[in-house]
Amino acid sequence: MRLDSARSFKALVSDExxxxxxxxxxxxxxxxxxERPMPATLALGVSKRGEEHLVAVxxxxxxxxxxxxxxxxxxxxxxxxxVFARPPTIDPLVAAxxxxxxxxxxxxKWLQQRQPFLEGGLQVNxxxxxxxGTLGAIVKDDRGVKYALSNSHVFDxxxxxxxxxxxxxxxxxxxxxxxxxxDRFVPLxxxxxxxxxxxxxxxxxxxxxxxxxxAFRGNLRGVRPVMAEDLNTDVLKIGRTTGVQLGKITAVEIxxxxxxxxxGVLSFSDQIEMSGGPTSDFSAGGDSGSIILDVNGxxxxxxxxGGRDAAGVxxxxxxxxxxxxxxxGVQLALS
Amino acid sequence: xxxxxALLLVSWCAIGCGTTSPVIPIKxxxxxxxxxxxxxxxxxxxxxxTPETIESLLARISVGMSVDQATVIxxxxxxxxxxxxxxxxxxxxxxxYLVFVNLDASGVVTTKGFSxxxxxx
Numbered sequence: 001m002r003l004d005s006a007r008s009f010k011a012l013v014s015d016e017x018x019x020x021x022x023x024x025x026x027x028x029x030x031x032x033x034x035e036r037p038m039p040a041t042l043a044l045g046v047s048k049r050g051e052e053h054l055v056a057v058x059x060x061x062x063x064x065x066x067x068x069x070x071x072x073x074x075x076x077x078x079x080x081x082x083v084f085a086r087p088p089t090i091d092p093l094v095a096a097x098x099x100x101x102x103x104x105x106x107x108x109k110w111l112q113q114r115q116p117f118l119e120g121g122l123q124v125n126x127x128x129x130x131x132x133g134t135l136g137a138i139v140k141d142d143r144g145v146k147y148a149l150s151n152s153h154v155f156d157x158x159x160x161x162x163x164x165x166x167x168x169x170x171x172x173x174x175x176x177x178x179x180x181x182x183d184r185f186v187p188l189x190x191x192x193x194x195x196x197x198x199x200x201x202x203x204x205x206x207x208x209x210x211x212x213x214x215a216f217r218g219n220l221r222g223v224r225p226v227m228a229e230d231l232n233t234d235v236l237k238i239g240r241t242t243g244v245q246l247g248k249i250t251a252v253e254i255x256x257x258x259x260x261x262x263x264g265v266l267s268f269s270d271q272i273e274m275s276g277g278p279t280s281d282f283s284a285g286g287d288s289g290s291i292i293l294d295v296n297g298x299x300x301x302x303x304x305x306g307g308r309d310a311a312g313v314x315x316x317x318x319x320x321x322x323x324x325x326x327x328x329g330v331q332l333a334l335s
Numbered sequence: 336x337x338x339x340x341a342l343l344l345v346s347w348c349a350i351g352c353g354t355t356s357p358v359i360p361i362k363x364x365x366x367x368x369x370x371x372x373x374x375x376x377x378x379x380x381x382x383x384x385t386p387e388t389i390e391s392l393l394a395r396i397s398v399g400m401s402v403d404q405a406t407v408i409x410x411x412x413x414x415x416x417x418x419x420x421x422x423x424x425x426x427x428x429x430x431x432y433l434v435f436v437n438l439d440a441s442g443v444v445t446t447k448g449f450s451x452x453x454x455x456x
Binding site for chain 1: 415416417418420422424431433437446448449450451452453454455456
């Protein structure tokens with residue numbers, strides 16, 4: 001299948017949803033104001049096998065997947081999968097191991113220990129909450145104010161934590177561990193497809209290594225969009241649970257991805273899927289907020305969710321990095 | 336007219352040829368007496384060496400160098416050793432940097448770089 005054909009099929013399914021909603025002005029206005037709708041239990045994207053593009057089908061409903069597969073004459077990449085946001089609820093004692101414990105730098109254990117200089121991959125926690133996530137990168141706005149970038153569900157915008165609440169590394173309310181205060185985020189909608197799950201913590205009174213990323217083992221070069229040409233190319237990430245992992249982009253332009261949160265199931269559009277393959281998980285709970293890089297050191301995505309397909313293979317999902325940075329009005333703080 | 340020209344010629348001769356100035360020998364200027372060095376005056380300071388920048392520090396680390404040689408150049412203990420990597424925290428001027436090198440399996444520098452460590456206010 002050609003790339004255009006896969007995209008056209010996605011658009012056709014979306015148009016069918018709009019048509020089925022009737023011709024009322026309210027329905028027309030609603031869908032004209034949102035990302036393209038998808039059926040309630042179906043996500044469609046684009047993947048690639050060899051030189052052929054496929055319609056990526058991600059659903060919990062095998063019967064629906066079969067219907068779609070037949071409609072595209074078998075040119076589908078079907079995964080029966082349930083996807084969840086990835087913040088683990090954890091025991092605080094486990095979350096804050098003794099700083100004296102030895103650990104290989106950039107290993108999960110090291111990322112979960114208190115480090116004197118903030119850098120991407122370290123564990124972070126909203127003070128008073130019993131879950132942790134990953135600091136993705138240090139970013140800055142036009143005024144030069146520096147922030148830690150992670151997910152909204154890591155810095156608890158999803159849970160209703162307002163701006164101004166202390167955030168610590170690695171965990172807890174010790175004043176020495178506080179790195180800054182929760183700041184702006186993009187609200188998530190239960191009604192319309194979302195694009196990003198992201199939030200900032202404004203940094204204060206801490207030291208940070210600007211630009212360095214332990215997965216790339218060098219300085220980040222920038223942020224770039226993910227294209228269909230990136231399918232099956234290598235990606236990297238560093239997160240507090242699984243450390244540094246290598247994976248591949250397995251699908252792009254995924255619309256209608258349903259992601260389970262504590263607050264309910266939300267839909268996401270224009271998402272990117274990655275996998276470490278059948279023997280290696282690219283991410284796990286707690287890696288939420290990690291930035292995902294290409295092998296040249298460009299940020300391409302913000303990790304926020306994952307799940308296993310029927311074969312037990314783990315798949316990781318990320319927001320497009322360019323959309324995240326635009327939505328929050330920030331850029332990488334490289335120096 | 337002829338009378339005027341003749342007068343002009345005579346005048347010219349009177350100015351240009353008729354009177355010549357005596358040659359005055361030019362004396363060299365007197366040589367000033369050599370003063371003995373003043374023991375109370377300090378000699379000028381030697382030129383100040385160019386202050387090291389992070390770039391000049393990094394330039395002294397060569398690809399192919401061992402991690403131990405790089406440590407001698409950086410001049411501080413290794414901050415940490417991720418796999419196939421070494422990092423140092425270095426103060427240069429008023430700035431603090433994370434200097435890092437990537438190493439091959441035998442501990443030889445393959446690439447190098449630095450990041451700024453900034454105090455966030």
